[in-house]
Structure formats: C-alpha cells, structure tokens
Amino acid sequence: KGPAECGARAGAGDGREPGGRARRPRVTVDSSKAKTSLEALKISLRQLRWKEFPCGRRLPCDIYWHGVSFHDNDIFSGQVNKFPGMTEMVRKITLSRAVRTMQYLFPLEYNFYPRSWILPDESSFFEKEIRMMKDRDPSWKPTFIVKPDGGCQGDGIYLIKDPSDIRLTGGLQSRPAVVQEYICKPLLVDKLKFDIRLYVLLKSLEPLEIYIAKDGLSRFCTEPYQEPTLKNLHQVFMHLTNYSLNIHSGNFIHSDNANTGSKRTFSSILCRLSSKGVDVKKVWSDIISLVIKTIIALTPELKVYYQSDIPSGKPGPTCFQILGFDILLMKNLKPMLLEVNANPSMRIEHEKELSPGVFENVPSPVDEEVKVAVIRDTLRLVDPQKQKKKDVHKDSKIQSLSCCRFQTLEHVSDAKEELLDAGSPARLEHDVSTTTEAALPSLCLKQVFPKYAKQFNYLRLVDRVAALFIRFLGVKGTTKLGPTGFRTFIRNCKLSNSNFSMASVDILYIDITRRWNSMGIDHKESGMCWQAFVEAFFFLAQKKYKSLPLPEQVASLIDFCEYHLAVLDEKRLVCGRG
Structure with missing residues (x-):
C-alpha cells in the first residue's frame, strides 16, 4: 500500500461513534518513521485512543514520531519528537565539549562528568597531563576508557592503563574518540556493576521545560566486578554495562521479574538500597540535579541548530524529544554521567534463540513496563488538544478543508471528518477526554524544570x-x-x-x-x-x-x-x- 491509500483508509469514517453521536476529534500521529519504537508507540496510542497513520498521510498530522532524526520527514506544522541537531549534540565529543565549557565556569557544579580528553586533537596534551599527574603522585594508578565518537551499543570501547596503549588501528583521524578516567569504584549489587538508563523528556527549548521519568532501567554486567588490572581489562562483561554486549554473555538472565535478572527496573534497586538504610531521596535529588545541569550545558548549541532548521518567522513544527541518560552510581552513591542518547532504544521485546541461527522476538515485561509509560505520558504532555483553544482549533480545521478543496475524494473525506470532529459538542468532548484520562495511570513523568529553575538559573x-x-x-x-x-x-x-x-x-x-x-x-x-x-x-x-x-x-x-x-x-x- 502507498501512503495515500493507508492514509485514506485510516482516515475514513463519518465522524460519528456507534449510536450516531458526534465524536471528539482524535489526535493524529504519523508513525511511518517510528522504526524500533513502533510497538511501544502503538500500545500507547491504543491506550490514549488516538489515531495512528502507520503509512503516513498527505494531510498534516498533529504529531510526527520519528525513530532516528528530525530530518526523517519534511514537516511544516504540528509537532515532531526530535530536535534538529540533537543527534550531533550528544555525540561523545560534542557532549564532552559542552560539559567542559560549563566545567570552566562552574567546576564544582559539573564534577559529575569524568575528566575527558578528545582524540586525536588532544593526544599530546593527554599524555603530558597524565605524565605530570603520575610524577606528582607515584602511587596513582589510573585506568582510562576509550569511546569512539560515533560509536553506540558499546562498539569499539576499550580500557587502557597508559596513554601509550591507545589503539591506532584504523586511525584516530578517521574515527575520533573521547578518552575518560574510568570509574573504578562503582556501586555493586549482587557483586555486579550496573548502570541506570533514565528517560528524560525535553518538552520545550524556549521556555526550557524538562521532565524525568519516575522509573528507569538498571542494566547489569554479567561477570562479578573486580577493579581493573592488566589481566582483566579486556573482560567486557565485567566492565561494560551495555545491554547489547552483555546479552551475548552466557550469564545473561532474561527475567519477567522487575527485581531480578540482568535488566531490572531502577525502582527495584532503590527499594533494595532503601531497605539497607540508604537515603534514596538524596540519590534522586542528585540525579535530578545532574540531568538539569546537563540539559543546561546542551541547550545553547541546540538553539543554534534549531534556528538553522526552523528560522524565526518561517513555518515549521514545534519539537520535543525523549533522551536516554546513562548514569553510574559510585560506591559513595554519587551519580556520574556516562553519556546521553538522542535515540534511546524503545524496543519492548528481545530476541530469543530457539535453535542455532533461529531467533524469535519475545516480549520483555520489564522494558514494556517502563518504556510504554514513558511514550504514552510524553504524548499526554504534548497533547495538542490540551494546548489549543477550541475556536482556534475549529478555524484551523476549516482552513485545512479550504486548502484541500481540489484534492482527491479521499482527502476531502478526511478533511470533512476532521471538520465534523471539530464541531463536536463541547460537553461530549469534555466527557470523552475526561473518561480517557481517568482510565489512565498517573503521569510517570515529573517536571523538574522550570519547577526548580530558581536553583539552577545562575548556570544559564x-x-x-x-x-x-x-x-x-x-x-x-x-x-x-x-x-x-x-x-x-x-x-x-x-x-x-x-x-x-x-x-x-x-x-x-x-x-x-x-x-x-x-x-x-x-x-x-x-x-x-x-x-x-x-x-x-x-x-x-x-x-x-x-x-x-x-x-x-x-x-x-x-x-x-x-x-x-x-x-x-x-x-x-x-x-x-x-
């Protein structure tokens, strides 16, 4: 089916519910570019009773859900779930530069990011600085982690003990990297190292509006942790928490229980820490502070990209984006930022090998519990019908019908349906909206900015x-x-x-x-x-x-x-x- 056919079928109807009642206009979502987040998005849209266009649509949609980039489609209206420039902004080198700028200004406030050097530009400076630090303190035996700039899912990451150990295979010029001090004393659970994937919604750049999901994922290594030595540096299942690496370990445990296995909910870890007397409110407070400060470091350059793609005064969509923050808790419970992902995986299933070379997609309850809630509640927060006044909404639909006067019969049918929807009685619209909202759980996303703006505005x-x-x-x-x-x-x-x-x-x-x-x-x-x-x-x-x-x-x-x-x-x- 082509986009026109899919769009026409999805938009067909007379704008009335069974029984002849006029129904509330549903929010329209173009999911044709959703890629791996599609299944979680579909579940979310069903729960919200919104209208999905899986093959795209010739008429504008309210929301466009892209899997990778802002540029997946040419969009001139509505909302899109990506910011222009975000993918470039959170690459390892660009993120390190943005945080470093803030570290120059506010070193104590930005000490949650490991000391970093950019290769190859700072190779000689890196070697010189480490040599000087070792001369000052001969007992200092650091470990460093090298991360390729464009790498993802643990690709190309390795540990070294000395700057001279950096691998030149393939050439740093062709594949720049960031080298960081390795965090040698992480918090362990069941003797295993783990990190936290937290989902952060950047709802708006101007004014700045940030939400954090109340739950996330804890991703575990699959071999008991030991501090790095020359003998164990190469043991990725001990040192690297990446799910895409550890899933290949024979010790990886898929579990339907949020409290066990190699991937668990972050809330289950907090409950466990709380039972041992840890002040989990302090842990959460420190994580919120880390997230806000990181976003503040990213927004200046993000605004430069934004004005480039959507210049002031020209038509264009508004943007929002779900980011994946990877955070490591140190043994002393201090959170450290590992990286930020512009396109965090929203898959809610995993591959299970039935026989050699034969795989089947199996649901992952832990992923579904966290990720569907994040997508659904992101959509609730950006719901255009909550943000538009009714008369403005009606005017826009009338204009849409006028513009489409000479389109094909299917398109006119679509526009008529939306016009009928726009004219639904206010009381019924309110009743349906209230009923849908009442049937949903409370929001899993908590606003942290501008809620805590007074504490952080001096950093901007x-x-x-x-x-x-x-x-x-x-x-x-x-x-x-x-x-x-x-x-x-x-x-x-x-x-x-x-x-x-x-x-x-x-x-x-x-x-x-x-x-x-x-x-x-x-x-x-x-x-x-x-x-x-x-x-x-x-x-x-x-x-x-x-x-x-x-x-x-x-x-x-x-x-x-x-x-x-x-x-x-x-x-x-x-x-x-x-």
Missing part, C-alpha cells in the same frame, strides 16, 4: 552568549558566523578600543576559526562555529575584566553587550517611528 550564562551568537549570524539557516558578522558584533557591543583595534579583532577571528576548523568541525560551510565563538567570548571577557573570576568575567561581558545592544535597538525603534 552560556544561553545568553548563544543569543548573541544567533543575533549576529545574519543569514538565516546558517550555524557559522562570518568575519563581517563578528566585526559587527564587536562594533555594536563597543568592544574595540585603542588597546584592541579592529585589526586585532580580525586576527582573533582568523586564529580561533582556523584552529577549530582544523579539528574537523563541519566543513560544509565556512566561518566561526559556535564553540569557536565561545572561546573568543571567554577571551574577550578575560581581557576586559582581568581582576574577576571567570564566571563573573563572562557575566559582566554579557551584561555589557546586552546593554549596548538594547541602546542600539531603542535608537533604531525611535528612528523607525520618525
């Missing part, structure tokens, strides 16, 4: 730097700042003077831009990338406010720039009125 300095960067990009749809844009930024913000001439500005731009471009940062377009602008901005802040600590230097320069731009905007406004 770099967001304001991003606003300056975006303002001077000039050409809509670009992510790099040209030399003219940089000079305009300096001039409009009154940053040049006798000690810092425009010639010096040009040299600064060329030096920083050339160095960042040599690191392989997106050669599709020329100019100063976001990370290069951050470096330049920090340099200017340190130059102008030498006596202050770095966070105050940056904050002072932001205030200075915003003041002069506000004055300039006011002048332009007055001139415009004149």
Whole structure:
C-alpha cells in the first residue's frame, strides 16, 4: 500500500461513534518513521485512543514520531519528537565539549562528568597531563576508557592503563574518540556493576521545560566486578554495562521479574538500597540535579541548530524529544554521567534463540513496563488538544478543508471528518477526554524544570552568549558566523578600543576559526562555529575584566553587550517611528 491509500483508509469514517453521536476529534500521529519504537508507540496510542497513520498521510498530522532524526520527514506544522541537531549534540565529543565549557565556569557544579580528553586533537596534551599527574603522585594508578565518537551499543570501547596503549588501528583521524578516567569504584549489587538508563523528556527549548521519568532501567554486567588490572581489562562483561554486549554473555538472565535478572527496573534497586538504610531521596535529588545541569550545558548549541532548521518567522513544527541518560552510581552513591542518547532504544521485546541461527522476538515485561509509560505520558504532555483553544482549533480545521478543496475524494473525506470532529459538542468532548484520562495511570513523568529553575538559573550564562551568537549570524539557516558578522558584533557591543583595534579583532577571528576548523568541525560551510565563538567570548571577557573570576568575567561581558545592544535597538525603534 502507498501512503495515500493507508492514509485514506485510516482516515475514513463519518465522524460519528456507534449510536450516531458526534465524536471528539482524535489526535493524529504519523508513525511511518517510528522504526524500533513502533510497538511501544502503538500500545500507547491504543491506550490514549488516538489515531495512528502507520503509512503516513498527505494531510498534516498533529504529531510526527520519528525513530532516528528530525530530518526523517519534511514537516511544516504540528509537532515532531526530535530536535534538529540533537543527534550531533550528544555525540561523545560534542557532549564532552559542552560539559567542559560549563566545567570552566562552574567546576564544582559539573564534577559529575569524568575528566575527558578528545582524540586525536588532544593526544599530546593527554599524555603530558597524565605524565605530570603520575610524577606528582607515584602511587596513582589510573585506568582510562576509550569511546569512539560515533560509536553506540558499546562498539569499539576499550580500557587502557597508559596513554601509550591507545589503539591506532584504523586511525584516530578517521574515527575520533573521547578518552575518560574510568570509574573504578562503582556501586555493586549482587557483586555486579550496573548502570541506570533514565528517560528524560525535553518538552520545550524556549521556555526550557524538562521532565524525568519516575522509573528507569538498571542494566547489569554479567561477570562479578573486580577493579581493573592488566589481566582483566579486556573482560567486557565485567566492565561494560551495555545491554547489547552483555546479552551475548552466557550469564545473561532474561527475567519477567522487575527485581531480578540482568535488566531490572531502577525502582527495584532503590527499594533494595532503601531497605539497607540508604537515603534514596538524596540519590534522586542528585540525579535530578545532574540531568538539569546537563540539559543546561546542551541547550545553547541546540538553539543554534534549531534556528538553522526552523528560522524565526518561517513555518515549521514545534519539537520535543525523549533522551536516554546513562548514569553510574559510585560506591559513595554519587551519580556520574556516562553519556546521553538522542535515540534511546524503545524496543519492548528481545530476541530469543530457539535453535542455532533461529531467533524469535519475545516480549520483555520489564522494558514494556517502563518504556510504554514513558511514550504514552510524553504524548499526554504534548497533547495538542490540551494546548489549543477550541475556536482556534475549529478555524484551523476549516482552513485545512479550504486548502484541500481540489484534492482527491479521499482527502476531502478526511478533511470533512476532521471538520465534523471539530464541531463536536463541547460537553461530549469534555466527557470523552475526561473518561480517557481517568482510565489512565498517573503521569510517570515529573517536571523538574522550570519547577526548580530558581536553583539552577545562575548556570544559564552560556544561553545568553548563544543569543548573541544567533543575533549576529545574519543569514538565516546558517550555524557559522562570518568575519563581517563578528566585526559587527564587536562594533555594536563597543568592544574595540585603542588597546584592541579592529585589526586585532580580525586576527582573533582568523586564529580561533582556523584552529577549530582544523579539528574537523563541519566543513560544509565556512566561518566561526559556535564553540569557536565561545572561546573568543571567554577571551574577550578575560581581557576586559582581568581582576574577576571567570564566571563573573563572562557575566559582566554579557551584561555589557546586552546593554549596548538594547541602546542600539531603542535608537533604531525611535528612528523607525520618525
């Protein structure tokens, strides 16, 4: 079947329920690109009584559910479950750079991310720094974990004891990586190392809105843990918690019980810790803090990507996204961020080998319990019918019918159905909505931002730097700042003077831009990338406010720039009125 046929059949009907009553317009969801999350999505849509279009639809849908990327479809309206640029933002190198920027400003607040070096750009610096640290403390015997930048599911990850042990097979130039200090003292359960997969909903970028699922998954290694030595470094089933690796171990246990097996619910682990006297509220509080701080580190560059794909003033969808946070609890219960996944697996089944080479998909109750709730309640939170006023909703449906006047008979039928739906009696609409909502469990997603915004807003300095960067990009749809844009930024913000001439500005731009471009940062377009602008901005802040600590230097320069731009905007406004 083609998309038109599937869409026509799914949309057929006269807009009435059995018995002749007009029914409430159902939210429409395009699931044609859902990929591995499809089964959990289908269950969620059935529970919500929403209308699914598994083969796509020619008329716009309310929600588009993509399995991989924002760019899976060309979308000009509605909502899509991916942000442009998110996949790039949470790659290991980009995430490390974003967190490192925040560590420069707020080292104590961002000590939940292991010390990291980017290869090959920082190979010599990595070797030199480790050598110096060993000279200062000869008893220090570190272990490092090497993670390929584009790797997933544990692919290509390995442990080393010395920088000289880094494998050059395949060439680091062709496959860059991040090397981190390995966390040698994790919390163990049943003598096994485990990590936590938590699901985080980024519901909105502006204003920032974050939700955390109240339950997650605990994924276990399949061999008893020992601190790394030269003899056991290669034992992946002992050191790496990745499900996709451990499932191949003979010790992997598939269990229908959330409290046992190699994959369990996080709540079962918390119950066990609580029974031993652990303050699990403190553990949760620390995890929430880690999540909010990580999102704050990611949002500035994410906004740069967002304005590139969905420029202000142009039609486009609104976005939301479920992220997978991988967190490790240390022996002292301090949570450490391992990585963030833009496309966390939402599969609710696993493969079972019936005979050599013959596999069957078997339901996984633990996965279904957690993942279906996350998808269903994400949809409840972004429900467009809760966010639109009834009269606006009716107008949009009438316009939709008008636009489709000369479409095929099937499309007109679809539009008529939606128009009939839009005209359903308010009382019935409320009754059906209330009945469906009442039949569902309470939300599994807890809002943490802006709920706790007062505690974390002081960390959002770099967001304001991003606003300056975006303002001077000039050409809509670009992510790099040209030399003219940089000079305009300096001039409009009154940053040049006798000690810092425009010639010096040009040299600064060329030096920083050339160095960042040599690191392989997106050669599709020329100019100063976001990370290069951050470096330049920090340099200017340190130059102008030498006596202050770095966070105050940056904050002072932001205030200075915003003041002069506000004055300039006011002048332009007055001139415009004149």
